[in-house]
Amino acid sequence: MKFLTSFLTAVLFTIAGNAQTADEIIGKHIDAIGGKDKLAQLKSVSQESTTEIMGNSTTVKETVLLGQGFISETEFNGSKIVQCITDKGGWMINPMMGATDAQAMPYEAWQSGKSVIYFEGGLTNYAAQGLKAELAGTEEGSYKIKISGTVDVFYYIDTKSFNLVKVVAKGEMMGQQIDVTTTYSDFKKTDFGVVLPYTKDINMGIIQMTQKVSKLEVNGAVDTKTFEMPK
Numbered sequence: 001m002k003f004l005t006s007f008l009t010a011v012l013f014t015i016a017g018n019a020q021t022a023d024e025i026i027g028k029h030i031d032a033i034g035g036k037d038k039l040a041q042l043k044s045v046s047q048e049s050t051t052e053i054m055g056n057s058t059t060v061k062e063t064v065l066l067g068q069g070f071i072s073e074t075e076f077n078g079s080k081i082v083q084c085i086t087d088k089g090g091w092m093i094n095p096m097m098g099a100t101d102a103q104a105m106p107y108e109a110w111q112s113g114k115s116v117i118y119f120e121g122g123l124t125n126y127a128a129q130g131l132k133a134e135l136a137g138t139e140e141g142s143y144k145i146k147i148s149g150t151v152d153v154f155y156y157i158d159t160k161s162f163n164l165v166k167v168v169a170k171g172e173m174m175g176q177q178i179d180v181t182t183t184y185s186d187f188k189k190t191d192f193g194v195v196l197p198y199t200k201d202i203n204m205g206i207i208q209m210t211q212k213v214s215k216l217e218v219n220g221a222v223d224t225k226t227f228e229m230p231k
Contacts, residue, residue: 022133025143025157030124032162034194039124042066042194047216053209060211069227070116084227085113091229102230111150112170120164123147123155142166163187163195180204192218 030036046063056076064070069086079095082102090105090113105113115121122129123145131149138144142156142165156166167182184197198213 020135020143022135022145025135025145025162026123026126026133028162029157029164032195033164034189038193039119041219042119042192043219044222045119045196045216045218046220046222047213049211049213051209051211054207063222063226064117064119065222065224065227066119067117068224071227084229085110085116086227087114087117090114093230104229115153115169121147121153121155121167121169123164161187163197178205186212190216190218194218 030039033039044063044065047061049060049062051058051060051074053076058074058076060072060074062070062072067087069084071082071084074081076096080093081096082093083105084091085105090110091102092105093099093102118125118129122131126133126147126149129149131147134146134148136144136146136154138159139156141160142158145155145157147153147155151170153170154168155164156168157163158165163184165184167184169180169182170178181203183201183203184199185201186199187195187197189195196216198216200211202209202211
């Protein structure tokens with residue numbers, strides 16, 4: 001019995017020693033992709049991607065001015081779909097839905113998507129946004145981090161590389177709430193010194209798409225007028 005007690009005590013100490021908090025895991029993730037000082041210098045990211053969606057190939061251009069605005073432009077079947085989100089609201093142009101002029105984004109849709117104006121959706125600076133982080137266990141070789149705020153978002157950080165490999169969040173499609181799963185791969189170190197994924201697979205249930213980055217610019221000049229809704 002004494003041996004069993006000693007053995008169990010040793011096991012518990014080992015588990016406690018190996019336990020990590022959400023902050024520690026996020027800290028290792030930050031170190032893996034470039035470090036805290038380098039991320040602090042990150043101001044904007046612009047990229048152009050080739051996207052495969054529903055058997056069609058198209059081009060997507062995305063620009064994010066961190067903390068201020070995000071805009072994406074997608075060429076699809078001869079039409080241009082635009083989505084813009086800022087720290088104050090959002091708007092969209094979607095001819096596929098009969099909206100050829102800019103339309104204000106519903107408040108709920110903006111709330112669900114506004115994290116896109118932050119690097120990695122705000123994972124690396126969640127506390128500054130008044131959000132909370134907790135470790136929700138491990139899953140498929142990744143630490144599962146839950147970021148709680150207006151909406152809950154789950155971030156999956158690889159237990160070996162500490163890269164962010166998946167994000168599961170709530171989204172909206174045709175007025176319906178859906179789960180959006182984004183999986184990241186093909187990680188490369190940019191000339192700026194930050195590691196970013198060059199491929200992402202987005203699963204929205206009935207719609208799946210794959211984006212492969214062909215052009216990427218870090219800290220390029222971004223005119224804030226880019227995010228103003230056309231009148």
